[in-house]
Structures are given as structure tokens and as C-alpha cells.
Amino acid sequence: MMQENITLNGVFAVPPLARAADPRRSIDFDENARIVHRITEAGISRLIYGGNAFFYHVTLREYEQVLEWLNHIQRDGIWFIVSAGPSFGRLMDQALLLRRFGVSCVMVLPCGDPRDPTGIRQGLREFVEASGARIIAYIKEESNLGSDPERDLDMLGELVDDGLCIGIKYAVVRQDPRIDPYLEALLQRVDRSKVISGIGERPAVIHLRDWRLPGFTTGSGCIAPSQSSAVFAACERRDFNHAEQLREHFLPLEDRRDQWGPARVLHHAVELAGIAKTGAIPPFVSPLSAEQQKCIQAIVQKLIARENK
Numbered sequence: 271m272m273q274e275n276i277t278l279n280g281v282f283a284v285p286p287l288a289r290a291a292d293p294r295r296s297i298d299f300d301e302n303a304r305i306v307h308r309i310t311e312a313g314i315s316r317l318i319y320g321g322n323a324f325f326y327h328v329t330l331r332e333y334e335q336v337l338e339w340l341n342h343i344q345r346d347g348i349w350f351i352v353s354a355g356p357s358f359g360r361l362m363d364q365a366l367l368l369r370r371f372g373v374s375c376v377m378v379l380p381c382g383d384p385r386d387p388t389g390i391r392q393g394l395r396e397f398v399e400a401s402g403a404r405i406i407a408y409i410k411e412e413s414n415l416g417s418d419p420e421r422d423l424d425m426l427g428e429l430v431d432d433g434l435c436i437g438i439k440y441a442v443v444r445q446d447p448r449i450d451p452y453l454e455a456l457l458q459r460v461d462r463s464k465v466i467s468g469i470g471e472r473p474a475v476i477h478l479r480d481w482r483l484p485g486f487t488t489g490s491g492c493i494a495p496s497q498s499s500a501v502f503a504a505c506e507r508r509d510f511n512h513a514e515q516l517r518e519h520f521l522p523l524e525d526r527r528d529q530w531g532p533a534r535v536l537h538h539a540v541e542l543a544g545i546a547k548t549g550a551i552p553p554f555v556s557p558l559s560a561e562q563q564k565c566i567q568a569i570v571q572k573l574i575a576r577e578n579k
Contacts (some may be wrong), residue, residue, distance in 0.1 A: 276349060278437050278466050279484040281502045282316040283309045285492045286537040287323035287336075289549040297332055299339050304546040305492060310348055312495035318439075320353040320377055320408070322489050322533045327552050330363055337371045351406065356381040358393045365401035375436060377406040380414040387416045387425035398434045405429075406437040408468065412452050419452060427459030439487060440477075441468035447476045457481070470527075471501060471520040475513045478505040489527065489536045490520045493543045493570060494577040519576055522569045526562075534558060535566060542567040543574050 288301035309317060319325055319336065328336070333352075340350045354364045356379035368376060378394065394405060407426060409415070415422035429435035438460060444450050456465065467477035467486035474486040491498025497516060504513035527535040534551055538558050541548040551557050558566065 277484065278464065279506075280316055281314050281491060281495075281498050282318050282351075282439075282466060282485060282487040283314045283492050283495065283498075284318045284320055284322045284487050284489050285309065286533065286540055286548050287319065287325075287328075288540075288546050289552065291549050295550040295552055297335055297339075298547070298549060299335075301546040301548065302339070303343065305540060306343065308545050309492055309495050313499050314491065314495050315347050316349045316351070316485075318351045318353070318377055318487065320351075320379065322492075322536050323353075324533060324552050324555065325353040326356065326379060327554065330367075333364055334367050337367055337373065341371050351375060351377055353377045353379050353408075354397070354401075355379040357383055358397075361393070361397045362400060365397055365403075368401040368403050373401070373403050375406065376401065376403045377408055377439065380408050380410045382414075385416060387418065387421045390415060391425045391429065394429060395434065404434055404436045406439055407435050408439045408441065409456075410441045410468075412442060419455065423456055423459050426456070430460050430464060436464065438465045439468035440465050440483075441487075443469060444473070447473035448480050450481075453481060470524055470532075471498065471517045472524050474501060475505060475510055475517055478502075478513075479508075479510045489532060490523045490539075490573070492536065493523075493539060493545065494520070494573045497573070497577055519573065523566070523573060526566060526569065530558060530562060531555065538563055539566050539570050543570045 285305050288298045288305060290296045290298045336352065354376045355361045398405060412419060415426060440453060442452060462482055463484050465483055467474050467483050470488055470490060477483045477486060488498045497519060501513050501516045504516060523539060534555050537548050537551055540546055542563065
């Protein structure tokens with residue numbers, strides 16, 4: 271599921287995972303195919319199934335079903351990235367399935383369980399050996415790798431130097447993303463070409479302009495993928511003023527995602543946009559209220575109108 275010698279330059283869509291309205295909340299692969307079509311037809315060729323797809327909560331059987339489905343729809347030029355973890359035991363259970371399907375790259379979800387950099391390094395090495403897949407590390411908080419930033423980042427740099435980690439999704443939220451000592455320390459250990467902005471459109475322009483990161487992830491771009499691609503294209507040609515103007519159109523939805531939960535808002539928003547029936551949200555997360563959905567629908571319609579111009 272990964273092209274050889276692929277770079278991280280570009281937009282990485284992070285879609286929801288559509289489910290049926292049946293009692294088991296079964297994964298609806300026809301509706302998921304509609305979401306993939308929406309994204310890829312607009313030219314985005316990288317898709318990550320992670321937090322927005324509630325991959326923290328998929329069962330092992332569902333994980334196998336997703337791998338079967340992605341293997342079936344895989345085509346040249348499209349890079350599907352599944353997530354694994356976040357616990358060591360979960361990683362090792364999933365490793366057997368990843369090896370069976372020949373998955374060559376997987377994003378490791380951030381762990382909140384007892385951990386330290388030496389232990390994580392050993393665990394990730396065992397996971398890579400068992401799965402045959404290299405990893406993209408997902409940093410959502412400074413404490414994800416342990417409690418000692420210097421040792422934590424040294425460990426991550428070693429995994430990159432050894433070729434086990436091919437990229438890092440950097441998603442630590444800052445009030446001002448221009449000021450980020452932790453990101454600065456990371457880039458002292460890892461070449462910036464291996465670090466993508468991982469928090470959607472809000473900090474994307476600053477991360478590409480000031481920190482010179484090669485790409486960014488998007489959830490809202492699953493609804494307006496052409497607009498998200500336009501933000502990246504403007505950054506690539508260094509027209510950052512235009513990129514900022516384009517990014518502004520995503521902020522009303524991003525505000526609600528920050529307020530009510532990024533994944534649950536996107537899950538509803540994709541259905542309210544008429545892209546696909548995303549269906550039920552799995553526990554431990556609850557759906558939005560009818561009033562919240564009404565608010566989201568008004569915002570989404572404006573985004574869709576711009577996308578369809």
C-alpha cells in the first residue's frame with residue numbers, strides 16, 4: 271500500500287470511516303468508497319485512516335476487513351496509510367494482519383499508557399520486525415514519547431536514522447505555531463522533509479512557510495479537497511498570502527471541530543455535505559446533537575459551494 275521512494279510533499283487526507291446504522295455499526299465499504307472517490311478525484315493521492323476514522327476503537331476483525339478492502343481498491347498513484355496501536359499488545363496483534371496483506375507503511379497512534387523512550391524504541395522495533403512495515407510516528411502531545419523531551423526525540427531520531435520510521439505527523443497544538451521549541455528540537459534531529467504538519471488547515475501555512483515542512487494533513491479537506499489542494503499549491507509556489515486567504519474558508523468548520531471534537535464533527539459533516547452516509551459513531555464517542563448538526567450543515571454548505579465553483 272505504499273509506493274517506493276514516495277516523498278511527503280503534498281496533502282494527506284484523513285477521512286472518517288463510514289458505518290451502517292445497524293445494531294453492530296458495521297463498516298459500510300460502499301459509502302467509504304464514495305469518500306475515497308471524492309478525495310482522489312480532486313487529486314489528493316494520500317489518505318490516512320487514523321483518528322478521524324476512530325481507529326483507536328476498531329476491533330481486530332474490523333481492522334482485518336479494512337485491510338481487505340484497501341487491498342481490493344488499491345490502485346497506482348494512491349497511497350493508503352492505515353494506523354496501528356496505540357498499545358504494544360494491540361500493535362503486535364495487528365502486525366500479523368499487516369504482514370499478511372503486505373502493508374509496507376503504517377502510522378502508529380500516540381500512546382497514553384505507561385511508557386518511556388527506551389521501551390518505545392524496543393517495542394516499535396519489534397513491531398516493525400513482526401509486521402514488515404515501516405512506520406509514521408504520530409506526535410500529538412509532547413508527552414507521547416515519554417517525559418524527557420531530549421531523550422524522547424533522540425529515540426525518534428534513531429528510528430528515523432535506522433530507516434524504521436519514514437515520517438512524523440506532527441500535531442502538537444500551539445497558540446502561536448510560529449513559536450514551538452519542541453518542533454525546533456525535533457527538526458534538529460530529523461530532516462524536515464520527513465515531518466508533516468498534522469493539524470489540518472489552521473497551522474498549515476505557517477508550518478509550510480516558516481518551518482518549511484513538506485506537507486500537511488486535512489480532515490476538512492475530505493469535504494473540499496480541491497480547496498485544500500489549492501492551499502498546498504499556493505504554498506508550493508510561495509504565494510503565502512493567497513494560501514492564507516484560501517485557508518480562511520476552512521476555519522469555521524475547524525473552529526467547530528476544535529470545540530466539539532475533530533473526528534465526530536467531521537463524521538457528521540461528510541454526511542451533511544451529501545458525500546456519503548457515514549452512519550453511526552462507535553463508542554466511546556457520542557454523536558452530535560440535532561442543534562449542533564444544524565450548525566455544522568450551514569457551515570458545510572458554504573464550503574461545498576466554494577468547492578463546486
